[in-house]
Amino acid sequence: MGPNTTTAPDTVGETAAPARRSRVYPWIVFALTFGLLLSDYMSRQVLSAVFPLLKTEWALSDSQLASLSSVVALMVGLLTLPLSLLADRWGRVKSLLLMAVLWSAATLLCALATNYEQMLGARFLVGVGEAAYGSVGIAVVLSVFAPRVHSALSGAFMGGGSFGSVIGVALGGVIAVNLGWRWSFAAMAVFGLILVALFRALVSERKLTDAAVLDDPADTPTGFRAPLSSLFSTPAVVLAYIGGGLQMFTAGVLLAWLPSFFNRSYGLAPDKAGAMASIFVLAVGSGMVVCGIITDRVSRDDPTKKWTTAVVYGVLSLVFLGAGFQMPSGSTQLILIGIGAFFSAGSSGPIAAMVANLTHSSVRASAFGTLTLANNLLGLALGPFVVGLLADRFGLVTALQIAPLIYVVAIVALILGKRAYPAGRRKLAALTAIS
Incomplete structure (x- = not known):
C-alpha cells in the first residue's frame, strides 16, 4: 500500500473537529496530566534518596531496601492492564483522580511509617495507585490533540517519568538532609494532592468530549x-x-x-x-x-x-x-x-x-x-x-x-x-x- 492509502484514516479526524474547539484547553489538560505524571514518579523514586537514612534508622538489609522499591514496580506490572480496562469503562477522568489520590495518600503514609512492615504496606499502595496512570493519562492527552503531534506528545509524556525520577531523588535528598526523611515523603504527597485539586476543577469527561479530536470517523x-x-x-x-x-x-x-x-x-x-x-x-x-x-x-x-x-x-x-x-x-x-x-x-x-x-x-x-x-x-x-x-x-x-x-x-x-x-x-x- 502506498502512503496515500495509509494517510487518509490518520488525518480525517483533523478536519472533523468542532470549529469552536478551544486551542488552549488541550494544553491545560496536557499540563495537568503531565504534572500528575511527575508527581507519580517523584513519589515512586523519592525512596532512593532516603535509602541510607532508612538503612541506618531501622537497621535494614539491602534486600529489604530493594523490596521497598520493587514492590511498586511489581504492582505496576500486575495491575496496569486490568485497571486500564476498568478506566475505559468507568471513566478516565474519575480513574485518574482516584489513582492520584491513592498514591499521594500512600506516600503520606510512608512519611508516617514507624517500621519496615508499615513502609512496605504503604509502598504497596503507592504501586496500586500508580499502576495504570501512565496508560490512562496518555490516552486522555492524545484524545484532545490532532494525530500529527501524537508522537511528540507521547514522547514528552513518557519522558516525564525520567524527569520526575530525577526531581524526586534530588529534591527528596535535599529535604531529607535539612528536615528529615519523613518530610521528603510528605512534600511529594502534598504536591500530588494540590495537582489533584487543580485537575478536579479544570478537567471533566464532558470537557474532554467537547475538546476531542477524532482519529477516525467512528x-x-x-x-x-x-x-x-x-x-x-x-x-x-x-x-x-x-x-x-x-x-x-x-x-x-x-x-x-x-x-x-x-x-x-x-x-x-x-x-x-x-x-x-x-x-x-x-x-x-x-x-x-x-x-x-x-x-x-x-x-x-x-x-x-x-x-x-x-x-x-x-x-x-x-x-x-x-x-x-x-x-x-x-x-x-x-x-x-x-x-x-x-x-x-x-x-x-x-x-x-x-x-x-x-x-x-x-x-x-x-x-x-x-x-x-x-x-x-x-x-x-x-x-x-x-x-x-x-x-x-x-x-x-x-x-x-x-x-x-x-x-x-x-x-x-x-x-x-x-x-x-x-x-x-x-x-x-x-x-x-x-x-
Whole structure:
C-alpha cells in the first residue's frame, strides 16, 4: 500500500473537529496530566534518596531496601492492564483522580511509617495507585490533540517519568538532609494532592468530549465499545507492543545500573555516581521528547514513517552504546554513552502513536496499558534483572556491553510491524464501520 492509502484514516479526524474547539484547553489538560505524571514518579523514586537514612534508622538489609522499591514496580506490572480496562469503562477522568489520590495518600503514609512492615504496606499502595496512570493519562492527552503531534506528545509524556525520577531523588535528598526523611515523603504527597485539586476543577469527561479530536470517523461518542480482542487482533499492533517493550530494555538497564557503573569504573563515591547518572537519565527523557518531535515532522505526510524513525533510533542507540561501553573510561566513552542514552528510548513516542493508530478510541487506555505492560515486562523489569545476572557471572562492564544487542530483536519487530501496518489500519476501519 502506498502512503496515500495509509494517510487518509490518520488525518480525517483533523478536519472533523468542532470549529469552536478551544486551542488552549488541550494544553491545560496536557499540563495537568503531565504534572500528575511527575508527581507519580517523584513519589515512586523519592525512596532512593532516603535509602541510607532508612538503612541506618531501622537497621535494614539491602534486600529489604530493594523490596521497598520493587514492590511498586511489581504492582505496576500486575495491575496496569486490568485497571486500564476498568478506566475505559468507568471513566478516565474519575480513574485518574482516584489513582492520584491513592498514591499521594500512600506516600503520606510512608512519611508516617514507624517500621519496615508499615513502609512496605504503604509502598504497596503507592504501586496500586500508580499502576495504570501512565496508560490512562496518555490516552486522555492524545484524545484532545490532532494525530500529527501524537508522537511528540507521547514522547514528552513518557519522558516525564525520567524527569520526575530525577526531581524526586534530588529534591527528596535535599529535604531529607535539612528536615528529615519523613518530610521528603510528605512534600511529594502534598504536591500530588494540590495537582489533584487543580485537575478536579479544570478537567471533566464532558470537557474532554467537547475538546476531542477524532482519529477516525467512528471515534464519535456513540457508546460503541470495541471488543477486548481488538487489542491483539492485528500483527502490526502486537509487533508494536513487542518492539516497544524491547526498546525499553536497554533504557531500563541505564536507569538502574549507571550509578554502579560510575562507582566501579570511575571510582566515584555513591553520591557523585548518582549525580553523574542523573545527567544520563535526563538525556534519556530529553531524547523521548526530541525524537517524538522529529518523528511528527518527518511522518506528517506518511504515518508509516513513524515505524522508520523508531527503527533509526534503535540503530543509533545500538551503535553508540555498543561502542561506548567498549571504550576505556574517559571523556570519549562518556560522550558515546550520552548519545546512546539520548536515543535509547527515542522510539517510545512513535510506538505509542502507532498503538493509537491501530486501536479503537473506546479501548485506547487499555491499549496503552498493554504497551505499558510490555514496556515493564520486556524492558524496565527484565533489562536490569538480566544485566544483574550477567554482571554476577562476567562483570558489570561486560554485561553492559551485551545489553544493547537486544535492539537487534526490537528492530526486526518494528520492521515487520511496518510491513503489517496497512493491513492493521484496514482491519481497524472495518471495525469502526460496524459501530
